[in-house]
Amino acid sequence: MRKILVVEDEDAIREVIALNLRMAGYDVAEAASAERALELLGAEQDGFDVALLDVMLPGMNGFSLCETIRRDSAEVGIIILSAKTQEKDKINGLSIGADDYITKPFSVSELLARVEALCRRVTRQATEKQGESRLVSGQFVLDQKSRVLYKNGQPIDLTQVEFQIMELFFQNPGVALVRDKILEGVWGKNYYGDVKIVDVNIRRLRMKIEDEPSSPAHIATVWGYGYRWKP
Known part of the structure:
Protein backbone atom coordinates (compact mmCIF):
# COMPACT_ATOMS: atom_id res chain seq x y z
CA MET A 1 0.00 0.00 0.00
CA GLU A 128 13.83 0.68 -12.66
CA LYS A 129 16.25 0.51 -9.73
CA GLN A 130 16.09 -3.28 -9.92
CA GLY A 131 17.69 -3.24 -13.37
CA GLU A 132 21.26 -2.60 -14.43
CA SER A 133 20.52 -0.29 -17.34
CA ARG A 134 22.75 2.67 -18.05
CA LEU A 135 22.08 5.29 -20.71
CA VAL A 136 25.11 6.99 -22.27
CA SER A 137 25.07 10.33 -24.08
CA GLY A 138 28.44 11.92 -24.80
CA GLN A 139 30.18 12.72 -21.53
CA PHE A 140 27.05 11.87 -19.56
CA VAL A 141 25.96 8.52 -18.13
CA LEU A 142 22.50 8.03 -16.63
CA ASP A 143 22.53 5.12 -14.18
CA GLN A 144 18.95 3.87 -13.93
CA LYS A 145 19.70 1.67 -10.94
CA SER A 146 21.32 4.25 -8.67
CA ARG A 147 19.22 7.10 -10.19
CA VAL A 148 22.38 9.17 -10.52
CA LEU A 149 23.62 11.18 -13.49
CA TYR A 150 27.39 11.18 -14.12
CA LYS A 151 29.22 13.90 -16.01
CA ASN A 152 32.80 12.93 -16.89
CA GLY A 153 32.58 10.35 -14.11
CA GLN A 154 31.41 12.84 -11.48
CA PRO A 155 28.01 12.11 -9.86
CA ILE A 156 25.18 14.65 -10.02
CA ASP A 157 22.22 13.98 -7.73
CA LEU A 158 18.83 14.54 -9.36
CA THR A 159 15.27 14.58 -8.08
CA GLN A 160 13.01 11.94 -9.60
CA VAL A 161 11.41 14.53 -11.90
CA GLU A 162 14.80 15.78 -13.08
CA PHE A 163 15.92 12.20 -13.65
CA GLN A 164 12.87 11.42 -15.78
CA ILE A 165 13.39 14.54 -17.87
CA MET A 166 16.98 13.45 -18.49
CA GLU A 167 15.75 9.97 -19.47
CA LEU A 168 13.43 11.58 -22.00
CA PHE A 169 16.30 13.66 -23.39
CA PHE A 170 18.67 10.69 -23.60
CA GLN A 171 16.03 8.69 -25.45
CA ASN A 172 15.52 11.54 -27.94
CA PRO A 173 18.96 13.05 -28.64
CA GLY A 174 18.90 16.01 -31.00
CA VAL A 175 15.09 15.99 -31.14
CA ALA A 176 13.18 19.17 -30.36
CA LEU A 177 10.69 18.19 -27.66
CA VAL A 178 7.67 20.40 -27.25
CA ARG A 179 6.91 21.36 -23.63
CA ASP A 180 3.61 19.47 -23.73
CA LYS A 181 5.41 16.25 -24.71
CA ILE A 182 7.83 16.64 -21.81
CA LEU A 183 4.91 17.35 -19.48
CA GLU A 184 3.02 14.28 -20.68
CA GLY A 185 6.11 12.06 -20.60
CA VAL A 186 7.05 12.97 -17.03
CA TRP A 187 3.87 14.13 -15.27
CA GLY A 188 1.34 12.03 -17.22
CA LYS A 189 -1.46 12.71 -19.69
CA ASN A 190 -3.99 13.92 -17.13
CA TYR A 191 -1.74 16.38 -15.29
CA TYR A 192 -3.76 19.36 -14.06
CA GLY A 193 -0.92 21.83 -13.58
CA ASP A 194 0.78 24.51 -15.63
CA VAL A 195 3.26 23.64 -18.38
CA LYS A 196 5.62 26.17 -16.77
CA ILE A 197 6.59 23.42 -14.34
CA VAL A 198 8.71 22.09 -17.22
CA ASP A 199 10.61 25.38 -17.53
CA VAL A 200 11.32 25.50 -13.79
CA ASN A 201 12.78 21.99 -13.80
CA ILE A 202 14.83 22.71 -16.93
CA ARG A 203 16.28 25.77 -15.21
CA ARG A 204 17.17 23.63 -12.20
CA LEU A 205 18.76 20.95 -14.40
CA ARG A 206 20.89 23.52 -16.17
CA MET A 207 22.22 24.73 -12.83
CA LYS A 208 23.34 21.18 -12.09
CA ILE A 209 24.78 19.97 -15.39
CA GLU A 210 25.86 22.98 -17.45
CA ASP A 211 29.29 24.61 -17.11
CA GLU A 212 27.60 27.93 -17.91
CA PRO A 213 23.86 27.69 -17.07
CA SER A 214 23.18 31.08 -18.68
CA SER A 215 24.68 29.78 -21.93
CA PRO A 216 23.69 26.10 -21.97
CA ALA A 217 25.66 23.75 -24.19
CA HIS A 218 23.48 20.67 -23.65
CA ILE A 219 19.87 21.65 -22.91
CA ALA A 220 19.08 24.04 -25.72
CA THR A 221 15.94 26.17 -25.86
CA VAL A 222 13.88 25.87 -29.03
CA TRP A 223 12.16 29.24 -28.86
CA GLY A 224 8.39 29.12 -28.90
CA TYR A 225 8.45 25.33 -28.83
CA GLY A 226 10.43 23.51 -26.15
CA TYR A 227 13.90 22.02 -25.59
CA ARG A 228 16.49 19.89 -27.34
CA TRP A 229 19.23 17.72 -25.83
CA LYS A 230 22.70 18.08 -27.31
CA PRO A 231 25.25 15.47 -26.01
Whole structure:
Protein backbone atom coordinates (compact mmCIF):
# COMPACT_ATOMS: atom_id res chain seq x y z
CA MET A 1 0.00 0.00 0.00
CA ARG A 2 1.36 3.42 -0.91
CA LYS A 3 2.19 5.66 2.03
CA ILE A 4 1.30 9.34 2.08
CA LEU A 5 2.35 11.95 4.65
CA VAL A 6 -0.04 14.89 5.03
CA VAL A 7 1.49 17.95 6.72
CA GLU A 8 -1.14 20.59 7.48
CA ASP A 9 -1.67 22.59 10.67
CA GLU A 10 -5.40 23.23 10.14
CA ASP A 11 -7.06 20.15 11.62
CA ALA A 12 -10.21 20.29 9.49
CA ILE A 13 -8.31 20.55 6.19
CA ARG A 14 -5.80 17.87 7.17
CA GLU A 15 -8.52 15.46 8.26
CA VAL A 16 -10.51 15.92 5.04
CA ILE A 17 -7.41 15.34 2.90
CA ALA A 18 -6.41 12.29 4.95
CA LEU A 19 -9.94 10.85 4.85
CA ASN A 20 -10.18 11.11 1.07
CA LEU A 21 -6.73 9.59 0.60
CA ARG A 22 -7.64 6.67 2.87
CA MET A 23 -10.89 6.17 0.97
CA ALA A 24 -8.80 6.02 -2.21
CA GLY A 25 -6.74 3.19 -0.71
CA TYR A 26 -3.65 4.97 0.64
CA ASP A 27 -1.92 4.44 3.98
CA VAL A 28 -1.90 7.97 5.48
CA ALA A 29 0.08 9.56 8.30
CA GLU A 30 -0.74 13.06 9.56
CA ALA A 31 1.41 15.84 10.99
CA ALA A 32 0.36 19.30 12.19
CA SER A 33 3.90 20.73 12.03
CA ALA A 34 7.14 20.37 10.11
CA GLU A 35 8.88 19.15 13.23
CA ARG A 36 6.37 16.33 13.68
CA ALA A 37 6.63 15.50 9.98
CA LEU A 38 10.40 15.06 10.28
CA GLU A 39 9.87 12.73 13.24
CA LEU A 40 7.49 10.59 11.18
CA LEU A 41 9.83 10.59 8.19
CA GLY A 42 12.70 9.45 10.39
CA ALA A 43 10.64 6.74 12.07
CA GLU A 44 9.12 5.23 8.91
CA GLN A 45 11.47 2.41 7.96
CA ASP A 46 10.11 1.83 4.47
CA GLY A 47 9.73 5.54 3.78
CA PHE A 48 6.81 7.48 2.34
CA ASP A 49 5.93 7.54 -1.33
CA VAL A 50 4.56 11.09 -1.28
CA ALA A 51 4.52 14.00 1.18
CA LEU A 52 1.87 16.74 0.94
CA LEU A 53 3.23 19.92 2.52
CA ASP A 54 1.25 22.99 3.48
CA VAL A 55 3.36 26.17 3.24
CA MET A 56 2.03 28.15 6.21
CA LEU A 57 3.04 25.91 9.11
CA PRO A 58 3.89 26.92 12.68
CA GLY A 59 7.64 26.97 13.29
CA MET A 60 9.44 25.68 10.19
CA ASN A 61 7.38 26.50 7.08
CA GLY A 62 6.58 24.18 4.22
CA PHE A 63 9.29 25.53 1.91
CA SER A 64 12.00 24.91 4.52
CA LEU A 65 10.55 21.47 5.21
CA CYS A 66 10.66 20.69 1.50
CA GLU A 67 14.34 21.67 1.34
CA THR A 68 15.12 19.56 4.41
CA ILE A 69 13.37 16.48 3.02
CA ARG A 70 15.00 16.89 -0.38
CA ARG A 71 18.48 17.13 1.13
CA ASP A 72 17.96 13.71 2.70
CA SER A 73 16.09 12.01 -0.13
CA ALA A 74 15.60 12.43 -3.85
CA GLU A 75 13.11 9.58 -3.89
CA VAL A 76 10.09 10.77 -1.89
CA GLY A 77 7.58 12.65 -4.02
CA ILE A 78 6.72 16.13 -2.72
CA ILE A 79 3.58 18.14 -3.44
CA ILE A 80 3.29 21.62 -1.95
CA LEU A 81 -0.19 22.82 -0.96
CA SER A 82 -0.52 26.58 -0.67
CA ALA A 83 -2.88 29.52 -0.77
CA LYS A 84 -0.01 31.49 -2.31
CA THR A 85 -0.98 31.82 -5.96
CA GLN A 86 1.74 34.18 -7.21
CA GLU A 87 4.02 32.80 -9.90
CA LYS A 88 7.15 33.50 -7.84
CA ASP A 89 5.84 31.33 -4.99
CA LYS A 90 5.19 28.41 -7.34
CA ILE A 91 8.61 28.78 -8.94
CA ASN A 92 10.23 28.94 -5.50
CA GLY A 93 8.51 25.74 -4.40
CA LEU A 94 9.50 23.85 -7.53
CA SER A 95 13.03 25.24 -7.51
CA ILE A 96 13.77 23.89 -4.03
CA GLY A 97 12.81 20.36 -4.98
CA ALA A 98 9.03 19.96 -4.96
CA ASP A 99 7.63 17.73 -7.69
CA ASP A 100 4.31 19.55 -7.89
CA TYR A 101 2.49 22.60 -6.50
CA ILE A 102 -1.27 22.84 -5.89
CA THR A 103 -2.93 26.13 -4.99
CA LYS A 104 -5.82 26.30 -2.54
CA PRO A 105 -8.70 25.87 -2.86
CA PHE A 106 -8.47 22.65 -4.85
CA SER A 107 -10.89 19.83 -5.59
CA VAL A 108 -10.52 16.37 -4.12
CA SER A 109 -10.43 14.88 -7.61
CA GLU A 110 -7.54 17.15 -8.62
CA LEU A 111 -5.57 16.28 -5.48
CA LEU A 112 -6.12 12.53 -5.92
CA ALA A 113 -5.15 12.71 -9.60
CA ARG A 114 -1.90 14.48 -8.83
CA VAL A 115 -1.05 12.13 -5.94
CA GLU A 116 -1.74 9.12 -8.13
CA ALA A 117 0.43 10.51 -10.95
CA LEU A 118 3.30 11.15 -8.55
CA CYS A 119 2.92 7.70 -6.97
CA ARG A 120 3.21 6.12 -10.42
CA ARG A 121 6.49 7.95 -10.96
CA VAL A 122 7.78 6.81 -7.57
CA THR A 123 6.77 3.22 -8.34
CA ARG A 124 8.38 3.35 -11.78
CA GLN A 125 11.57 4.67 -10.22
CA ALA A 126 11.65 1.80 -7.70
CA THR A 127 11.08 -0.76 -10.47
CA GLU A 128 13.83 0.68 -12.66
CA LYS A 129 16.25 0.51 -9.73
CA GLN A 130 16.09 -3.28 -9.92
CA GLY A 131 17.69 -3.24 -13.37
CA GLU A 132 21.26 -2.60 -14.43
CA SER A 133 20.52 -0.29 -17.34
CA ARG A 134 22.75 2.67 -18.05
CA LEU A 135 22.08 5.29 -20.71
CA VAL A 136 25.11 6.99 -22.27
CA SER A 137 25.07 10.33 -24.08
CA GLY A 138 28.44 11.92 -24.80
CA GLN A 139 30.18 12.72 -21.53
CA PHE A 140 27.05 11.87 -19.56
CA VAL A 141 25.96 8.52 -18.13
CA LEU A 142 22.50 8.03 -16.63
CA ASP A 143 22.53 5.12 -14.18
CA GLN A 144 18.95 3.87 -13.93
CA LYS A 145 19.70 1.67 -10.94
CA SER A 146 21.32 4.25 -8.67
CA ARG A 147 19.22 7.10 -10.19
CA VAL A 148 22.38 9.17 -10.52
CA LEU A 149 23.62 11.18 -13.49
CA TYR A 150 27.39 11.18 -14.12
CA LYS A 151 29.22 13.90 -16.01
CA ASN A 152 32.80 12.93 -16.89
CA GLY A 153 32.58 10.35 -14.11
CA GLN A 154 31.41 12.84 -11.48
CA PRO A 155 28.01 12.11 -9.86
CA ILE A 156 25.18 14.65 -10.02
CA ASP A 157 22.22 13.98 -7.73
CA LEU A 158 18.83 14.54 -9.36
CA THR A 159 15.27 14.58 -8.08
CA GLN A 160 13.01 11.94 -9.60
CA VAL A 161 11.41 14.53 -11.90
CA GLU A 162 14.80 15.78 -13.08
CA PHE A 163 15.92 12.20 -13.65
CA GLN A 164 12.87 11.42 -15.78
CA ILE A 165 13.39 14.54 -17.87
CA MET A 166 16.98 13.45 -18.49
CA GLU A 167 15.75 9.97 -19.47
CA LEU A 168 13.43 11.58 -22.00
CA PHE A 169 16.30 13.66 -23.39
CA PHE A 170 18.67 10.69 -23.60
CA GLN A 171 16.03 8.69 -25.45
CA ASN A 172 15.52 11.54 -27.94
CA PRO A 173 18.96 13.05 -28.64
CA GLY A 174 18.90 16.01 -31.00
CA VAL A 175 15.09 15.99 -31.14
CA ALA A 176 13.18 19.17 -30.36
CA LEU A 177 10.69 18.19 -27.66
CA VAL A 178 7.67 20.40 -27.25
CA ARG A 179 6.91 21.36 -23.63
CA ASP A 180 3.61 19.47 -23.73
CA LYS A 181 5.41 16.25 -24.71
CA ILE A 182 7.83 16.64 -21.81
CA LEU A 183 4.91 17.35 -19.48
CA GLU A 184 3.02 14.28 -20.68
CA GLY A 185 6.11 12.06 -20.60
CA VAL A 186 7.05 12.97 -17.03
CA TRP A 187 3.87 14.13 -15.27
CA GLY A 188 1.34 12.03 -17.22
CA LYS A 189 -1.46 12.71 -19.69
CA ASN A 190 -3.99 13.92 -17.13
CA TYR A 191 -1.74 16.38 -15.29
CA TYR A 192 -3.76 19.36 -14.06
CA GLY A 193 -0.92 21.83 -13.58
CA ASP A 194 0.78 24.51 -15.63
CA VAL A 195 3.26 23.64 -18.38
CA LYS A 196 5.62 26.17 -16.77
CA ILE A 197 6.59 23.42 -14.34
CA VAL A 198 8.71 22.09 -17.22
CA ASP A 199 10.61 25.38 -17.53
CA VAL A 200 11.32 25.50 -13.79
CA ASN A 201 12.78 21.99 -13.80
CA ILE A 202 14.83 22.71 -16.93
CA ARG A 203 16.28 25.77 -15.21
CA ARG A 204 17.17 23.63 -12.20
CA LEU A 205 18.76 20.95 -14.40
CA ARG A 206 20.89 23.52 -16.17
CA MET A 207 22.22 24.73 -12.83
CA LYS A 208 23.34 21.18 -12.09
CA ILE A 209 24.78 19.97 -15.39
CA GLU A 210 25.86 22.98 -17.45
CA ASP A 211 29.29 24.61 -17.11
CA GLU A 212 27.60 27.93 -17.91
CA PRO A 213 23.86 27.69 -17.07
CA SER A 214 23.18 31.08 -18.68
CA SER A 215 24.68 29.78 -21.93
CA PRO A 216 23.69 26.10 -21.97
CA ALA A 217 25.66 23.75 -24.19
CA HIS A 218 23.48 20.67 -23.65
CA ILE A 219 19.87 21.65 -22.91
CA ALA A 220 19.08 24.04 -25.72
CA THR A 221 15.94 26.17 -25.86
CA VAL A 222 13.88 25.87 -29.03
CA TRP A 223 12.16 29.24 -28.86
CA GLY A 224 8.39 29.12 -28.90
CA TYR A 225 8.45 25.33 -28.83
CA GLY A 226 10.43 23.51 -26.15
CA TYR A 227 13.90 22.02 -25.59
CA ARG A 228 16.49 19.89 -27.34
CA TRP A 229 19.23 17.72 -25.83
CA LYS A 230 22.70 18.08 -27.31
CA PRO A 231 25.25 15.47 -26.01
